Amino acid sequence: MGSIQENENGRRGGGEEVILGVDGGATSTVCVCVPGDISHPLPILGRAITACTNHNSVGEPEARSMLKQVMLKALSEAGSKVSDVRAICLGVSGVNHPKDEQRLLCWLREIFPSHVKMYVHNDAVVALASGTMGKLKGCVLIAGTGSISYGCTEDGRQARASGAGPVLGDWGSGYGIAALALTAVMKAHDGRGAQTLLTRCILDSLSLSSPDEIIEWTYADPSWARIAALVPIVVSCAEAGDPVAHEILNTAVYELALSVKAVVRKLMLAGEDGKGSFPFVMVGGVLEANGKWDIGQEVINAILQTYAGAYPVRPKVEPAIGAALLALNLMLKEMEA
Amino acid sequence: MGSIQENENGRRGGGEEVILGVDGGATSTVCVCVPGDISHPLPILGRAITACTNHNSVGEPEARSMLKQVMLKALSEAGSKVSDVRAICLGVSGVNHPKDEQRLLCWLREIFPSHVKMYVHNDAVVALASGTMGKLKGCVLIAGTGSISYGCTEDGRQARASGAGPVLGDWGSGYGIAALALTAVMKAHDGRGAQTLLTRCILDSLSLSSPDEIIEWTYADPSWARIAALVPIVVSCAEAGDPVAHEILNTAVYELALSVKAVVRKLMLAGEDGKGSFPFVMVGGVLEANGKWDIGQEVINAILQTYAGAYPVRPKVEPAIGAALLALNLMLKEMEA
Structure with a gap:
């Protein structure tokens, strides 16, 4: 040295x-x-x-x-x-x-x-490592702008679900939630769907005067992050009792839990009886405590209903540190081998 | 002259x-x-x-x-x-x-x-005119790569539904149908959804060897038309009895009919009792007869269940001719005024 x-x-x-x-x-x-x-x-x-x-x-x-x-x-x-x-x-x-x-x-x-x-x-792997101090074991769910579930067993088997981008239906992601909210505003406007508090709140937030203008707004910049940034509005509308916003968040919780369960099942992370224990690492803005309507907690509840042995981990270090810890662990393993 | x-x-x-x-x-x-x-x-x-x-x-x-x-x-x-x-x-x-x-x-x-x-x-207006010999009266549904419903009354009131692009949930469009099919392939692959015939048929058609490669394929070219071109595969899988493809087409029929009904209701095209007669013009590749699974016919059936007086029109001239006929009619009106 x-x-x-x-x-x-x-x-x-x-x-x-x-x-x-x-x-x-x-x-x-x-x-x-x-x-x-x-x-x-x-x-x-x-x-x-x-x-x-x-x-x-x-x-x-x-x-x-x-x-x-x-x-x-x-x-x-x-x-x-x-x-x-x-x-x-x-x-x-x-x-x-x-x-x-x-x-x-x-x-x-x-x-x-x-x-x-x-x-x-994939970034999901280092996110898992950020919750397990560098060990690749358990399942991680990332829900930020995008979403992905990834899992790994001690003997190196891996699986993933979602994480395929907006065209391919990552409806639990921040982008997915916000796109469904924008769709709900358009549907309320043209008579296909129920009126919703989302209309006023989203138009105010984007400084637009009519839902028609949302079309141009979505085309103006293809960045998913810009659309995903509307998630807090959906959460606050759901907290205010808007049933349309509530339904959108329920859909997101369902989709996120579905992707985690697919990975856990494929890798048998909870053992043959489904009762075994495994770390369930949660990363990303969508899963952070949002106040009354806590998407992360709802996902945890949905997972625990099926896999009671899952133990939720909200990492104390960022995923980049997870990447560094993973490198350290993998080097150690190679030296041991 | x-x-x-x-x-x-x-x-x-x-x-x-x-x-x-x-x-x-x-x-x-x-x-x-x-x-x-x-x-x-x-x-x-x-x-x-x-x-x-x-x-x-x-x-x-x-x-x-x-x-x-x-x-x-x-x-x-x-x-x-x-x-x-x-x-x-x-x-x-x-x-x-x-x-x-x-x-x-x-x-x-x-x-x-x-x-x-x-x-x-909007292109929906000239599509309507292509089915009414240039008169702006009735409702048109376009379902090609994109989708939109548009209607107009004799006294000039107008309404539209859908037509807001892929971010905003035009799920009955060719793009929407194909995106749902690609999503179904990803879900079958990662364990979130049922296995489907779509997987083999779409991978063969795109010369890909694994669903993982679809992610890169969708990103490689943002053209919606390229994705919408997969619609005939979804139709043929539904005709072959695949329940996932069948469900996707049912969703499309529901969404397309929903947008037409929203326009008819808003403009009261069928009169106060909902029994009045109006032209229902259908334009676009998705609505053309597809063989056994005929999306256009299913949409007609759904509309007739609510509005028995709708009379379906499949235009004999292309929408560009509709535009020319509309110009002629509008000029005549101005001369009469």
């Missing part, structure tokens, strides 16, 4: 081995730089943030350029250099297939020396 | 007054050039076609440039000149608000002399 130095920010760095953990969701990408040895709590030497790096959304050249930038920025924040990197773990939305993993690994090899350990996963 | 001349194609043109009728849908835009006097059947002097000219989809400069090109091409086909144009009727998807109409009218004024009569409508 190199000597420990203080950088300008009073942080260690320069010569000491570090690990990069990256979490790339549908809205933003976070990279943290942590020491290459294990300590608890893990000190964060550097942290950088950029926009969405899903290659499906922004294109591969743009995704790579942004991933490179955010990693170099976190390194620079830590006062570290590329040659200090011992391991990298990327958890990026858009990694849906082994060939996506391979492409990213090949690209990382062009930037970092060959001795650097590299791990590439 | 100018003298009638033969152009190179043996068509009349040059100096004779003509009318341009334009139909711009979610997939393509058609312009026809017809004589400025009324005759039956209406001879088509020129016809040109280009891609989607919805300003929401392709941007305003591109939409205008393409509209101008397609009109000039139809004129040139007819051997006519800009100075021969007596009237223009544009029916373009994306015209959802009076300000959309005004913008297009101002732009047309820059291209055509001030004596030219100009009419700008």
